[in-house]
Amino acid sequence: xxxxxxxxxxxxxxxxxxxxxxxxxxxxxxxxxxxxxxxxxxxxxxxxxxxxxxxxxxxxxxxxxxxxxxxxxxxxxxxxxxxxxxxxxxxxxxxxxxxxxxxxxxxxxxxxxxxxxxxxxxxxxxxxxxxxxxxxxxxxxxxxxxxxxxxxxxxxxxxxxxxxxxxxxxxxxxxxxxxxxxxxxxxxxxxxxxxxxxxxxxxxxxxxxxxxxxxxxxxxxxxxxxxxxxxxxxxxxxxxxxxxxxxxxxxxxxxxxxxx
Numbered sequence: 001x002x003x004x005x006x007x008x009x010x011x012x013x014x015x016x017x018x019x020x021x022x023x024x025x026x027x028x029x030x031x032x033x034x035x036x037x038x039x040x041x042x043x044x045x046x047x048x049x050x051x052x053x054x055x056x057x058x059x060x061x062x063x064x065x066x067x068x069x070x071x072x073x074x075x076x077x078x079x080x081x082x083x084x085x086x087x088x089x090x091x092x093x094x095x096x097x098x099x100x101x102x103x104x105x106x107x108x109x110x111x112x113x114x115x116x117x118x119x120x121x122x123x124x125x126x127x128x129x130x131x132x133x134x135x136x137x138x139x140x141x142x143x144x145x146x147x148x149x150x151x152x153x154x155x156x157x158x159x160x161x162x163x164x165x166x167x168x169x170x171x172x173x174x175x176x177x178x179x180x181x182x183x184x185x186x187x188x189x190x191x192x193x194x195x196x197x198x199x200x201x202x203x204x205x206x207x208x209x210x211x212x213x214x215x216x217x218x219x220x221x222x223x224x225x226x227x228x229x230x231x232x233x234x235x236x237x238x239x240x241x242x243x244x245x246x247x248x249x250x251x252x253x254x255x256x257x258x259x260x
Contacts, residue, residue: 001029002146004123007130033150067174071167078163082156086124089152093120093145100138108133124149172211 011022094116101111111119111132119132123142126149134142179185189198189206198206208214229237 001032002150003029003033003126004128004146004149005130006128008133067171070170070174074166074170075163078159078166082159085152085156089124089148090117090120093123096141096145097134097138100135100141103137104135106133106135109135124152126150126153169211176207176210 012018094113097111097116097119098113101109101116104110115132119134122128123145126146186196186198189202190196191202205214205219209216209219226237231238
C-alpha cells in the first residue's frame with residue numbers, strides 16, 4: 001500500500017484468481033495511497049512543520065526589500081524544511097536498522113553503514129528495489145517506517161506543489177504593497193455607486209480580490225443575500241427594516257386568519 005514493493009513477497013500466479021485479487025488489491029491500494037497523500041498535503045502546515053519553518057526562517061538571512069530576495073528566502077525555507085525532514089527520517093531508519101542487523105547471525109543480513117543508509121533512502125523515497133535481505137524481526141519496525149515514509153512523501157509533494165502558489169502570492173502582495181493612490185486605483189476599487197470615493201470596506205474587498213484571497217464567485221452570493229436583507233430605501237440592514245419586516249409578517253398572518 002505504500003508502493004515500496006521490496007519483492008520479498010510475491011503473488012502465487014498458478015491460480016488465476018490469486019492474480020486477479022492481486023490486481024484488485026493494487027488498484028485499491030493506489031486509491032488509498034492518493035487519499036493518504038492528499039491528507040498528508042492537507043497537514044503540510046501541521047504545528048511541527050510550522051515551528052520547523054519558523055526556526056529555518058530565523059536561521060536564514062532576513063529578506064531584503066527587493067522582490068527576488070523575498071522569493072529566494074521563501075523558496076529556501078520550503079526546500080530546507082523538506083531536506084531537514086528527509087535527513088531526520090533517514091537517520092531514524094539507519095540507527096534503528098543497525099540495531100536489528102547487528103543482532104543477525106546471517107551474513108547477508110549484516111549490513112554496513114552505507115548499505116543501511118542505502119536501504120533507508122530507498123524506503124523513505126518509497127522505491128524499494130528489494131535487493132537486500134533484512135532480518136525478519138525488523139519487519140515490525142518496517143511497517144511503522146513505511147507509514148511514516150509515505151506520509152513524508154505526501155507532505156513533500158504537497159509542499160512542492162504549493163510552492164509556486166506561495167511564490168505567486170508573494171509577488172501579488174509585493175505589487176499590492178507598493179501600489180500608490182491614483183485615479184486608476186479609485187476606479188478599480190470603487191463599488192457599483194461609482195462615486196469616485198473608496199471607503200474602508202470597498203478597499204478591503206478590492207484588496208482581497210487583488211491578492212486572490214477571495215474570488216468574485218465568493219462575493220456575488222454574499223452580495224445577493226445582502227440585497228435581499230437590506231432596506232431598499234436606506235441600503236442598509238438596520239433595526240427599522242427588521243421591525244418593518246416583522247410587522248408585515250404579523251399583518252399577513254392576521255389577514256390570513258380573518259380569511260379563514
